[in-house]
Amino acid sequence: MKPLIKKNRRSGKERRPGKDRRKSDDSKPRFLETDTIQEQRPMKSSIKLIVDPNWDEIERVRNESNGFLKSYGLSDDIVHAITMVISELIENGLKYGVFKSPENRVIVDVYIGESIITVEVTNPVDESTYHHLRRLDKAIQWIRGYQDPFEAYTERLKEVAKKALHDKESGLGLVRIAYEGKAILDFFVGEDNILNVSAVSNLEGAFRR
Amino acid sequence: MNHEASNIKAHLVKGKKKIPIDARYGSRHSLLVRLLDVNPFVGNTEFSGLVIEFNGGKFELGPCRLVSEPSVDGYDGRLIFVSEVYDLQRLFFESKIVKLQDAFLNLPLILAHKDKIKQSFKDYTANLSYDLNVYKNLFDELDAEYAEEPEDIKKAIQKAIIDTEGKKFMHYLDDKLDELEEVVADFSKEEHERHGFYFRKQLWNFIMCSPIMKRTNLKPRGYAGDSEMMRMIYSNDYEGESTFSKLMQKHPLEQPGAQAVRNRRKIIAKTLTNIQNNYSDLQPEKFKVLSIACGAAFEMKDILLSPEDSEKYHFTLLDQDRSALSEAAARVEQIGKQLGAKIKVDYINASVRTMVATRQLAKKWGQFHFLYCMGLFDYLTPPVARAVLGTLYQLLKPGGEMLIGNFHISNPSRYYMEYWNDWVLYYRTEEEFMDLLRDVPSEKKSIFFEDTGCQMFLHVKKQTKEL
Numbered sequence: 001m002k003p004l005i006k007k008n009r010r011s012g013k014e015r016r017p018g019k020d021r022r023k024s025d026d027s028k029p030r031f032l033e034t035d036t037i038q039e040q041r042p043m044k045s046s047i048k049l050i051v052d053p054n055w056d057e058i059e060r061v062r063n064e065s066n067g068f069l070k071s072y073g074l075s076d077d078i079v080h081a082i083t084m085v086i087s088e089l090i091e092n093g094l095k096y097g098v099f100k101s102p103e104n105r106v107i108v109d110v111y112i113g114e115s116i117i118t119v120e121v122t123n124p125v126d127e128s129t130y131h132h133l134r135r136l137d138k139a140i141q142w143i144r145g146y147q148d149p150f151e152a153y154t155e156r157l158k159e160v161a162k163k164a165l166h167d168k169e170s171g172l173g174l175v176r177i178a179y180e181g182k183a184i185l186d187f188f189v190g191e192d193n194i195l196n197v198s199a200v201s202n203l204e205g206a207f208r209r
Numbered sequence: 210m211n212h213e214a215s216n217i218k219a220h221l222v223k224g225k226k227k228i229p230i231d232a233r234y235g236s237r238h239s240l241l242v243r244l245l246d247v248n249p250f251v252g253n254t255e256f257s258g259l260v261i262e263f264n265g266g267k268f269e270l271g272p273c274r275l276v277s278e279p280s281v282d283g284y285d286g287r288l289i290f291v292s293e294v295y296d297l298q299r300l301f302f303e304s305k306i307v308k309l310q311d312a313f314l315n316l317p318l319i320l321a322h323k324d325k326i327k328q329s330f331k332d333y334t335a336n337l338s339y340d341l342n343v344y345k346n347l348f349d350e351l352d353a354e355y356a357e358e359p360e361d362i363k364k365a366i367q368k369a370i371i372d373t374e375g376k377k378f379m380h381y382l383d384d385k386l387d388e389l390e391e392v393v394a395d396f397s398k399e400e401h402e403r404h405g406f407y408f409r410k411q412l413w414n415f416i417m418c419s420p421i422m423k424r425t426n427l428k429p430r431g432y433a434g435d436s437e438m439m440r441m442i443y444s445n446d447y448e449g450e451s452t453f454s455k456l457m458q459k460h461p462l463e464q465p466g467a468q469a470v471r472n473r474r475k476i477i478a479k480t481l482t483n484i485q486n487n488y489s490d491l492q493p494e495k496f497k498v499l500s501i502a503c504g505a506a507f508e509m510k511d512i513l514l515s516p517e518d519s520e521k522y523h524f525t526l527l528d529q530d531r532s533a534l535s536e537a538a539a540r541v542e543q544i545g546k547q548l549g550a551k552i553k554v555d556y557i558n559a560s561v562r563t564m565v566a567t568r569q570l571a572k573k574w575g576q577f578h579f580l581y582c583m584g585l586f587d588y589l590t591p592p593v594a595r596a597v598l599g600t601l602y603q604l605l606k607p608g609g610e611m612l613i614g615n616f617h618i619s620n621p622s623r624y625y626m627e628y629w630n631d632w633v634l635y636y637r638t639e640e641e642f643m644d645l646l647r648d649v650p651s652e653k654k655s656i657f658f659e660d661t662g663c664q665m666f667l668h669v670k671k672q673t674k675e676l
């Protein structure tokens with residue numbers, strides 16, 4: 001039999017060469033509160049969008065984030081996927097957020113890093129949301145329990161077909177983020193009861209050729 | 210309203226005729242019916258439909274047949290559906306028409322999912338499947354040959370087979386893993402996912418032979434890495450019903466990824482005792498230890514070796530899974546009995562995803578000299594991992610230390626875990642792991658690897674004086 005501990009096929013110290021396929025583009029539109037930092041590492045960029053607790057806001061945020069992602073040179077596929085992720089997460093935020101005072105909003109942050117793009121959506125919650133968060137925890141672990149999110153998607157569709165009419169929650173939104181949005185979901189509740197739901201997508205092949 | 214027990218107004222449809230009946234839930238897929246007019250039907254009679262009214266709703270169901278069943282008290286018979294088969298439990302309790310055939314809704318989608326599978330991968334999978342069938346038949350035939358032997362003889366024969374042909378089979382599996390790695394080398398994340406799905410569909414019956422692979426695939430507790438899977442990894446035994454099953458169990462357990470888990474268990478005990486040695490003047494205060502995502506806390510056996518050890522520590526064990534915590538408690542109790550000592554342990558059933566919200570957690574749980582977290586960060590994406598790490602840091606006493614494990618991106622068992630086990634981790638490079646700490650003002654931070662190189666550990670020491 002071969003030795004118990006097999007050779008490390010790819011050494012722990014091996015690095016993939018940094019990919020910097022982004023073109024510099026001075027004609028990029030400027031966004032409010034966009035933070036573009038130039039470092040030695042490939043350029044990082046982010047956008048913060050503040051959303052009033054109002055369903056009509058989704059369209060505006062979709063358009064703004066769409067413009068931001070396109071201006072960054074991302075392929076149409078990924079722009080489409082990330083825009084879908086953003087609107088699903090905002091919907092989730094509006095649905096489960098607790099907006100008691102005027103400064104309570106949904107905040108969307110999109111960060112484009114070296115190898116991943118992260119969408120973080122935050123909104124205030126309170127104890128009444130906790131049962132939903134327990135479900136969210138389970139649902140996210142369930143979705144991520146499949147190597148192929150397609151499997152979670154088809155399982156969910158099957159469940160939806162069987163669901164009771166009075167059940168408003170199809171639960172398809174999260175699964176779509178994983179499957180169509182190709183993103184890894186996660187969340188935490190920070191101090192001051194701010195729910196942070198995030199979706200992390202791989203940037204491999206994400207740029208327009 | 211309990212529609213299961215009560216009669217419901219309904220009518221059967223035959224041609225243009227409406228035949229009034231009383232209907233009652235008979236079983237999940239059949240109804241008991243009483244014809245309200247004179248019974249013109251004898252034996253099996255088919256109807257083109259059934260209309261039921263209840264809860265203010267009208268439900269039209271398809272073709273059905275009345276089967277006379279004299280044994281059913283006061284009813285003329287049982288109605289079964291001959292075309293679309295309905296789930297009557299869902300109908301009566303949830304007012305929803307659900308057909309058994311709904312399961313086929315996704316069929317075109319699933320069948321089409323194989324369209325983008327590469328030919329080289331199809332060939333690889335087909336060859337593997339063929340070979341595994343051959344191996345399985347041979348091992349099963351051998352099992353049948355000595356099935357009548359007394360138990361101890363049977364065991365000895367099986368061991369002999371495992372040591373000879375079994376080992377050759379394990380070599381074969383090793384080679385096939387190397388080949389898998391070559392075949393999928395250039396795949397994108399999405400291609401890995403799609404090909405993994407295809408792979409498991411093709412090899413499902415073999416996967417189900419191995420208790421650990423069955424469990425990682427089915428995830429009965431809703432997540433990978435539950436305490437039963439961990440038990441199997443730690444015990445690293447030939448478990449299974451047949452010789453083939455035993456080999457299919459042992460092979461994944463011998464991979465570097467599994468060895469790394471066994472290695473880290475030892476590292477916890479070693480690190481913890483080393484740090485504790487620096488606190489020799491602590492008594493009567495105890496050395497406070499927190500294990501986050503403790504699972505069944507198998508490492509307690511490595512840490513608590515004497516009654517004196519039991520005196521030294523105050524453990525807090527946290528996990529999202531109550532069953533894992535109960536197992537941990539049983540283990541601690543057993544060790545306590547064996548050592549004749551009382552071990553101080555608190556158990557917390559919580560998810561790290563929501564624990565961050567608790568303001569001043571340190572006041573609630575106290576601060577710790579040492580905390581460790583193994584097998585959790587592999588599931589947390591950067592925003593969450595960063596937040597959790599920040600909270601854990603606050604839970605350290607000044608000068609306290611923590612040890613966090615994460616599989617490295619170069620884990621050579623990655624494709625085995627993903628394709629065979631449907632077990633996906635969030636892998637990190639050292640830089641990415643270290644970057645999680647960027648907002649944490651620690652005194653010392655370093656990363657080291659266990660012997661297989663699969664897994665790294667972030668070792669952090671908190672500043673002696675809090676800023």
Ligand SMILES: C[S@@+](CC[C@H](N)C(=O)[O-])C[C@H]1O[C@@H](n2cnc3c(N)ncnc32)[C@H](O)[C@@H]1O
Pocket residue numbers: 433434435436439501502503504505506507527528529530533559560561562582583584585588
């Ligand atoms: C791979 S096991 C590791 C168990 C143990 N640390 C060991 O090394 O043997 C992962 C454990 O993390 C727990 N876990 C997963 N997500 C968690 C969360 N969000 N909060 C708390 N525990 C979690 C699971 O219930 C499981 O017991």
